[in-house]
Amino acid sequence: MQPAASLSTSSEVHLWSEALGTSSGCRSISNAEVLFREGDEASGFYEVLSGTLRGYKIFADGSRQIISFSYPGDIVGFGHGEAFRFDCDAIADTKVRFIPKNSLLKAIKEQPELGERLLTMASDELAHTQDLSILLCRKSAAERIASFLLNIATRSNWRPGVALALPMCRQDIADHLGLTIETVSRTITKMRARRVIDIPTRSSFVVNDMAALRHAAQAEDTVH
Amino acid sequence: MQPAASLSTSSEVHLWSEALGTSSGCRSISNAEVLFREGDEASGFYEVLSGTLRGYKIFADGSRQIISFSYPGDIVGFGHGEAFRFDCDAIADTKVRFIPKNSLLKAIKEQPELGERLLTMASDELAHTQDLSILLCRKSAAERIASFLLNIATRSNWRPGVALALPMCRQDIADHLGLTIETVSRTITKMRARRVIDIPTRSSFVVNDMAALRHAAQAEDTVH
DNA sequence: CGCTAGCTTGATGGTACTCAACCGCAGTGG
DNA sequence: CCACTGCGGTTGAGTACCATCAAGCTAGCG
Numbered sequence: 249m250q251p252a253a254s255l256s257t258s259s260e261v262h263l264w265s266e267a268l269g270t271s272s273g274c275r276s277i278s279n280a281e282v283l284f285r286e287g288d289e290a291s292g293f294y295e296v297l298s299g300t301l302r303g304y305k306i307f308a309d310g311s312r313q314i315i316s317f318s319y320p321g322d323i324v325g326f327g328h329g330e331a332f333r334f335d336c337d338a339i340a341d342t343k344v345r346f347i348p349k350n351s352l353l354k355a356i357k358e359q360p361e362l363g364e365r366l367l368t369m370a371s372d373e374l375a376h377t378q379d380l381s382i383l384l385c386r387k388s389a390a391e392r393i394a395s396f397l398l399n400i401a402t403r404s405n406w407r408p409g410v411a412l413a414l415p416m417c418r419q420d421i422a423d424h425l426g427l428t429i430e431t432v433s434r435t436i437t438k439m440r441a442r443r444v445i446d447i448p449t450r451s452s453f454v455v456n457d458m459a460a461l462r463h464a465a466q467a468e469d470t471v472h
Numbered sequence: 473m474q475p476a477a478s479l480s481t482s483s484e485v486h487l488w489s490e491a492l493g494t495s496s497g498c499r500s501i502s503n504a505e506v507l508f509r510e511g512d513e514a515s516g517f518y519e520v521l522s523g524t525l526r527g528y529k530i531f532a533d534g535s536r537q538i539i540s541f542s543y544p545g546d547i548v549g550f551g552h553g554e555a556f557r558f559d560c561d562a563i564a565d566t567k568v569r570f571i572p573k574n575s576l577l578k579a580i581k582e583q584p585e586l587g588e589r590l591l592t593m594a595s596d597e598l599a600h601t602q603d604l605s606i607l608l609c610r611k612s613a614a615e616r617i618a619s620f621l622l623n624i625a626t627r628s629n630w631r632p633g634v635a636l637a638l639p640m641c642r643q644d645i646a647d648h649l650g651l652t653i654e655t656v657s658r659t660i661t662k663m664r665a666r667r668v669i670d671i672p673t674r675s676s677f678v679v680n681d682m683a684a685l686r687h688a689a690q691a692e693d694t695v696h
Numbered sequence: 697c698g699c700t701a702g703c704t705t706g707a708t709g710g711t712a713c714t715c716a717a718c719c720g721c722a723g724t725g726g
Numbered sequence: 727c728c729a730c731t732g733c734g735g736t737t738g739a740g741t742a743c744c745a746t747c748a749a750g751c752t753a754g755c756g
Binding site: 389449450 | 743744745746753
């Protein structure tokens with residue numbers, strides 16, 4: 249079996265370090281290590297270079313909401329003011345680059361178009377979060393799972409028959425999509441029975457029928 | 473009966489026009505009139521001066537997701553790139569001020585702290601959307617309704633016994649919270665039966681027992 | 697070979713959706 | 727003045743989906 253293709257949008261990698269003219273601030277995080285906690289001073293952003301980050305909140309009743317998974321090329325840290333608003337840790341060995349806010353603001357003064365790009369990235373993140381709201385609000389369990397897998401397939405450079413990495417465990421998926429682990433498992437089993445996907449290992453999947461997957465994810469499109 | 477208190481965070485009103493040194497771009501929109509549509513060129517932001525805006529998407533299956541209600545002081549237009557990503561209309565007679573992006577970018581070059589403030593507002597909107605995700609994902613119908621009413625009460629300058637405006641219809645609330653109109657109606661009826669709130673008219677409500685309302689909205693707090 | 701963690705599968709029940717009828721108010725016209 | 731109509735909202739009965747509780751399975755590892 250081939251190794252599962254990893255998630256990467258490599259065009260974005262090193263995006264900011266170039267603009268800032270610095271090569272500092274790299275950091276390696278091992279699996280399950282915490283990058284920051286809710287309440288920590290948010291003095292900058294993190295650019296994911298490799299691996300996967302998991303942003304989440306834990307509630308008083310013990311339940312957990314996973315707000316985002318961040319893959320290489322993603323920036324973590326928008327949507328936080330002075331302090332981080334949720335916890336963030338790694339679900340695999342991960343490399344990140346720290347981008348201090350003050351150096352970024354300084355750079356923006358010299359390169360105003362950088363500020364525009366930053367605002368665009370914040371907008372994109374907002375758009376993504378709104379899509380998530382819609383997903384959680386309007387979709388059935390099957391549609392949520394399908395959308396989730398489709399999202400990963402789209403971010404990875406998917407090609408027919410190639411195994412894709414599924415770096416998070418079932419519980420993580422459940423806590424991200426607002427489902428229980430049992431429902432996640434059952435739904436994936438059904439999709440496998442219908443030959444839409446294949447699960448060669450627990451932490452990877454193959455899309456056999458992309459059209460069917462898209463169809464199962466449905467309801468993405470507005471009427472316009 | 474007193475007229476219902478209107479939603480207003482007046483400290484923010486005229487925020488940007490001051491910084492931009494312009495008084496232009498005001499526009500009045502009547503009830504149900506469209507401000508912009510998905511796909512329209514997003515050449516700027518709108519600041520709500522009075523009334524209420526409704527941002528929404530309509531899907532191929534005919535269902536609708538209301539993404540946001542915007543009250544006086546709110547800025548509409550973050551999270552859109554070149555083009556608006558959802559439709560927006562008024563659910564009451566509404567006044568808005570248009571803030572062109574290019575004049576804003578020009579102003580930022582002279583006042584960099586303005587850019588920071590803009591980024592903060594985008595962050596706040598992102599945080600609000602994330603909260604909405606959590607609401608939709610983790611809460612029961614009763615908790616959603618309670619959170620929604622609590623949110624309005626907090627934004628309005630609530631005082632005990634005062635009637636608050638509920639400018640949107642039941643279907644709007646349902647489409648915002650990911651519920652059906654029947655569930656919204658039933659849930660409100662139950663809250664009224666328990667004397668937590670009162671519904672003097674269709675489009676207003678009174679919070680009788682703020683502690684109970686907060687309790688019903690619960691699960692807001694993280695463990696930290 | 698036995699242990700464990702993560703996952704799967706099964707049985708049951710509750711919450712919210714669906715379909716349907718009804719209510720109350722406002723506007724309209726005879 | 728009153729019947730008619732339309733719309734937004736409420737209430738009721740039945741159902742589907744997903745959560746819960748519980749047990750069994752599988753891969754990996756000492």
